Amino acid sequence: MKQVLFNIQRVFRISEDEMKAIENVMQVTFLKKNNFFLKENEICKSIGFIEHGSMRLFYETPEKEVCNDFFFENSLVGSIASFITQTPSIVNIAPVENCELLLFEYADVMALIQKFPALKILANIILQEQLIRTEKREASLLKDSPEERFKHLLEEHPKIFKRIPLRYVAGYLGITPETLSRYRSKFLINASTSL
Amino acid sequence: MKQVLFNIQRVFRISEDEMKAIENVMQVTFLKKNNFFLKENEICKSIGFIEHGSMRLFYETPEKEVCNDFFFENSLVGSIASFITQTPSIVNIAPVENCELLLFEYADVMALIQKFPALKILANIILQEQLIRTEKREASLLKDSPEERFKHLLEEHPKIFKRIPLRYVAGYLGITPETLSRYRSKFLINASTSL
DNA sequence: TCCTTTTCTTGATTTAAATCAAGTGCTTCC
DNA sequence: GGAAGCACTTGATTTAAATCAAGAAAAGGA
Numbered sequence: 001m002k003q004v005l006f007n008i009q010r011v012f013r014i015s016e017d018e019m020k021a022i023e024n025v026m027q028v029t030f031l032k033k034n035n036f037f038l039k040e041n042e043i044c045k046s047i048g049f050i051e052h053g054s055m056r057l058f059y060e061t062p063e064k065e066v067c068n069d070f071f072f073e074n075s076l077v078g079s080i081a082s083f084i085t086q087t088p089s090i091v092n093i094a095p096v097e098n099c100e101l102l103l104f105e106y107a108d109v110m111a112l113i114q115k116f117p118a119l120k121i122l123a124n125i126i127l128q129e130q131l132i133r134t135e136k137r138e139a140s141l142l143k144d145s146p147e148e149r150f151k152h153l154l155e156e157h158p159k160i161f162k163r164i165p166l167r168y169v170a171g172y173l174g175i176t177p178e179t180l181s182r183y184r185s186k187f188l189i190n191a192s193t194s195l
Numbered sequence: 196m197k198q199v200l201f202n203i204q205r206v207f208r209i210s211e212d213e214m215k216a217i218e219n220v221m222q223v224t225f226l227k228k229n230n231f232f233l234k235e236n237e238i239c240k241s242i243g244f245i246e247h248g249s250m251r252l253f254y255e256t257p258e259k260e261v262c263n264d265f266f267f268e269n270s271l272v273g274s275i276a277s278f279i280t281q282t283p284s285i286v287n288i289a290p291v292e293n294c295e296l297l298l299f300e301y302a303d304v305m306a307l308i309q310k311f312p313a314l315k316i317l318a319n320i321i322l323q324e325q326l327i328r329t330e331k332r333e334a335s336l337l338k339d340s341p342e343e344r345f346k347h348l349l350e351e352h353p354k355i356f357k358r359i360p361l362r363y364v365a366g367y368l369g370i371t372p373e374t375l376s377r378y379r380s381k382f383l384i385n386a387s388t389s390l
Numbered sequence: 391t392c393c394t395t396t397t398c399t400t401g402a403t404t405t406a407a408a409t410c411a412a413g414t415g416c417t418t419c420c
Numbered sequence: 421g422g423a424a425g426c427a428c429t430t431g432a433t434t435t436a437a438a439t440c441a442a443g444a445a446a447a448g449g450a
Contacts, residue, residue, distance in 0.1 A: 059334045066338040081326035085319065090330055124280060131276035134329045135285055139254045141336040142369045143261040146407075166428065174337045179407055181429055341437075361398065374437055376399055 002026075003074055004049040004102050008122065018116050025108035029101045037077060037093040037101075044082035044089050046103040050075060053099030056168050057091050067171035070096070070160055077101070080130045096164055146175045150183045197221075198269055199244040199297050203317065213311050220303035226294045232272060233288040239277035241298040245270060248294030251363050252286050262366035265291070265355055272296070275325045291359055341370045345378045 004026070005019055029048075031037060037055055038044050050073045057069040057079070068091065071077040082089035086106060113120045140149060150173055153160060160169060161184075170180040199221070200214055224243075226232060232250055233239050245268045252264040252274070263286065266272040277284035281301060308315045335344060345368055348355060355364060356379075365375040 059338065061338050064338070066334060068333060068337065079330075081323065081330055084326065085323035087323060090327060090334075128276065128280035128282060131279065131326075132285060134333065135274075135276055138263060138329065138333060138336070139261060139285075141333070142263065142366065143254065143256050143259070171337065176408060177428075178409085178430085182407090185429080360396095371438060372398070373400085373439080377437090380399080 003051050012118050014118050027103040029103055031095050031099045033095050038089055040092050041088045043086055044079045046105050047076055047078040047083050049102040050077055051100040053097040055093055055095050057093045067168040149173050198246050207313050209313050222298040224296045224298055226290050228290050231289050233284055235287050236283045238281055239274045239284050241300050242271055242273040242278050244297040245272055246295040248292040250288055250290050252288045262363040344368050
């Protein structure tokens, strides 16, 4: 059984019927590094569930890329804004590691939500978490110093440092790779420690 | 006729019935400075439409307040995250100027959306704009320097500088009031110019 | 109205991060 | 296996913003 179904069942105790309905519409895909899951100006037609691998969400600017978010196995990937509204995305999403994905198309998701109240609740929870997460992130960017953001990230998501190239992490923190490198040595981060 | 109805009609050409339905559920309120529209940990039970006045959305931290957003007449005010999910808010919202508000309670909004497809579309557009706005804001905080953010704000929302105390604007930009003051003089902002 | 409080401005100094620059170590792919 | 390119580190310098501090202006209250 795919991870996504296992997780949904564990939390929501969904019925056989609901499981089948989900299984019927999901598409298993593999996405390699150097490809895109979603490009700016494209509509996010499918939301993905990552079985294995990782992705990053980023913005392109004339001078640089700004990495804004990371996605790992066992979580959803996509631009919620573009997916919900089916309008062009302002963000790019691409794999950092090779990914195994389960794709759910917009129309299928809407149909599932219509049909199964439990999945409607699930969708609402996902939306809620997304909204609250972005609220918190915005607050952190405003009230925490770069060094504090680094420390929080290290506490809360140490795996990011293990699996994501530093330049992306630096972009996520809003600092240069050099500064991130210095934080790492300052806080004794190296291969022999917990990382 | 209240501004909110005028605006909805102008854009959506809604019917008499729809207008009446909206009018029936809305509550006119006045909110003065030093009160709260929404406090942290409270559920955002009503969404407001500002007829006159302005508000700010902010976070409390042990050391300081971080102002995150502003709302002016002719726009909706509230924590979309808390309202949609009816869960406790992580933000505070309070008037900056005395406000005249039209309040719409959660259950009423849901009923209107159920009943009138045009209002369902309107609600989706509001959600979309909110999601995209926060995406853009997040990107701006990461990729633009404080000075660039100041210049963008000045171009796009000059009224903020006319009506909002600088310390709140400074918080919104992620800088100290002193630095904002210096930007203002640097860019020749004073009472005799367009401000 | 005047007095108090708050808000804003301006200057001097400090500080944190960016930038510039060089070098090291890893991949990867001919 | 060796060359080439990429990712990361480290150091020196510059730069932008914070902080500290004092004073001016504006707002609010008695």
